[in-house]
Amino acid sequence: MTVYFVQAFIYLVAAVIAVPLAKRFGLGSVLGYLVAGVVIGPVTGLVGQEATTIQHFAEFGVVMMLFLVGMELDPKAFWAMRVRLVGLGGLQVVLTAAAGTAVAWWFELPWQTALTVGLIFALSSTAIVLQTLNEKGLVKTEGGRSAFSVLLFQDIAVIPMLALIPLLSLPELAAEAGADAGHGSSLSLVAHLPAWAHALVVVGAMAAVTVGGYYLSRPLFRYVVQSRLREIFTATALMLVIGIAALMSLVNLSPALGAFMAGVVLANSEFRHELEATIEPFKGLLLGLFFITVGAGIDFQVLAAEWGTVLALGLAVMVVKGLILLMLALLFRIRGSNGWLFTLSLAQAGEFGFVLLTYSVQNSVIPVETSKILSLAVALSMFLTPLLFIVYDRVVLPRYRRSKNDERPADDIHDRAPVIVAGIGRFGQIVCRLLRANNIPIVVLDHEIEQIETVRRIHIKSYFGDASRLDLLETAGIAEARLLVVAIDDRDRTVRMVEQVKKFYPGVWVLARAFDRGHSYQLRKAGADDVVSETYHSALELGGHALTAMGVHPLRAKQMTWTFLDNEQAHEDELFEAWQEIEEGISFSPRYGELFMKLEEALSSAMQQDWEPPTQDDVPIWTPPTDDAGEAQRPGS
Incomplete structure (x- = not known):
């Protein structure tokens, strides 16, 4: 019995060591298992005929x-x-x-x-x-x-x-x-x-x-x-x-x-x-x-x-x-x-x-x-x-x-619009539909032929081309544009694109889609004027529904989500400054951890406050942006 325990332990140790290493280096679990078997078998002799x-x-x-x-x-x-x-x-x-x-x-x-x-x-x-x-x-x-x-x-x-x-x-x-060759005792x-x-x-x-x-x-x-x-x-x-x-x-x-x-x-x-x-x-x-x-x-x-x-x-x-x-x-x-x-x-x-x-x-x-x-x-x-x-x-x-996309040259772009949308995937499509519904002209760029052909079927005018190329953005009219929406599905390209645009066209307002908190900080450091995490608001909305499902009044749940947003925004600058101290975003900063715990404590305290039904005064006052002449802008103008 002891022999079986020892052999089982050897097999399991080999798997525990080799497979995570193989996965980490992108080799796959199967090759990890095979290498583990070679090491414990022919190489070291830890296992044998069994x-x-x-x-x-x-x-x-x-x-x-x-x-x-x-x-x-x-x-x-x-x-x-x-x-x-x-x-x-x-x-x-x-x-x-x-x-x-x-x-x-x-x-x-x-x-x-x-x-x-x-x-x-x-x-x-x-x-x-x-x-x-x-x-x-x-x-x-x-x-x-x-x-x-x-x-x-x-x-x-x-x-x-x-x-x-x-x-x-x-x-x-x-x-x-x-x-008797070939006849065993098997049933x-x-x-x-x-x-x-x-x-x-x-x-x-x-x-x-x-x-x-x-x-x-x-x-x-x-x-x-x-x-x-x-x-x-x-x-x-x-x-x-x-x-x-x-x-x-x-x-x-x-x-x-x-x-x-x-x-x-x-x-x-x-x-x-x-x-x-x-x-x-x-x-x-x-x-x-x-x-x-x-x-x-x-x-x-x-x-x-x-x-x-x-x-x-x-x-x-x-x-x-x-x-x-x-x-x-x-x-x-x-x-x-x-x-x-x-x-x-x-x-x-x-x-x-x-x-x-x-x-x-x-x-x-x-x-x-x-x-x-x-x-x-x-x-x-x-x-x-x-x-x-x-x-x-x-x-x-x-x-x-590459060949599927590179075999086709970038489209000739003749339209000009105040808004350029880079990326027309599941995220960018919602932005485009909202803008189009309000009669705001847009120019859409994407490097995936399938995406371009898909959105053209729903009559969103789109152009094939790599939006991270500055020359293509210039062809699309970035110099005259008021707004650039960056919704491409690539972390590094997104950051590089924001850096280039803000370097050569600092007057363009850049809205960028982030994958997570770390990516949003990278985009903010690159110069993005506004950054939205792709799952942040959907998760917050779902959290509000979870509160309602557990018996919280719907208005109270909505107020709690507003409080969550306010609390995050109040500590955003501190967290961003602490994040910049982390070398290349790899090691974990003690100060960042302390600030994050402070954020959680402040959030918990805010949630425990007595609830009063929201009044009309609670609705944020909003002033529309103005043009150079001081007149309010209208959708599509």
Whole structure:
């Protein structure tokens, strides 16, 4: 027992140290787990042979992940993706398997072994790809959806692959391994059944998952919920997933596929969100453990002896697979950055490759020594996959964003208006609509073609161009403008733009959108005349509604929000001066902290004052701005 505790502690320490470091450097959690496994396994020898055993247990994280993915789809969505599921996924598996088989046969491997090698390398890593797509928020993109379709087809394709491999047994390998090669002690309901009976059992198992999930899961969860014990709900959720995985294994089907089907069936269940919240922590921990075991299971002795072969094979797999994927992306019109996301995300072998390799050795299809080299090639390709996502983030995506906008020159601007709005996103659109409703002429600039085309549909005249360029602002008439509204979605560009405008055109009143308090101070230091945080007033409004919901009179709640505003404005200058003492806004100033606590105390004191209904005198007196002649300005003048 002590040994298990020590080993568990080592795995957890490795994850706790490596993963946050990898995330901090923008490398992603998967690469952190893989590096942690290499360090505690081959490098330091803290863990050893148990890595393979733990890996089989940790593969259950993939089952849980596909169960959660299935709950994100309803049957209609599943049917809608049938073309890419079968067409794109089927072509990828067939073409990659054919290419792998041809290369292996060219190296004079028996055709049975060559075909098995092709099937192994046709599969990609569901665990790494879906985990990374989720982390980076790329699941809903066209490239992400296409990658998911291929991964799902690959998981389905594992079933016929497992059925085919025993038929490819090599007599000479079988003779060496003994008469009982490939027959273990694992339980199976279909091991000695004829083909027709095997098919009936498989269909029955699939029907049991579908029908049982639809009709029996709801009464079961209602019964469990009545106990009001969260741990029993957790046990029920785990029982459901483990039971489905066990049933699929008993009939020689993929547990991950069965879990996915169950997830799809439960997609419209009222317990869906509770199930997701319950299983998510187990899924994340087991997937992390799986990635660590992949790194820890690398055999450095074989790698040192055959490093050239392993490296060449791993890179060849990724290059050939990448070329096939790129061709399919073009064929199915997955264009631009989505095509590269699809290609780079799937250009590796997967965790099911280890399963097929073990199964192939047991069934005398691949020699043990060859399987070790192939296993290292699979692990190497998985190890390099996070680096491909980094290439996508830092090379491919910025290039396509620039080319998409740079291929079109800035529009010629012939209009002039007293107000220039830089940025027409969700924030700038509200400003423009308010100004337009009051017949105030505006000139709108934005560097995103999609935004320009969107607002033109609602008849807001907009021009394409980078508003942070001073020459473009001059073309738009900044010299004659009275007001510049800066609403672009980029912190640094916003600050630079304000600095430039106030330096060369100090007479222009600059209103700037800030992301948070620190950004508002930066803009104020740059010279902005008025700064509004994008979430400040909406949060204040919601806070007033929260007070009303808790029984505070609506007028009193409104008065409290006014008091909050007054209190913030009264201490704004002090906080700004203290903030300027913080070197580059990085370290925390004790004086700033003291002032902030003083602000909180003053706010609390103001809130406790006796309430008197507001009178007409409480309404602020406002004097409209005047022009050079001293006359009041009217909207649109």
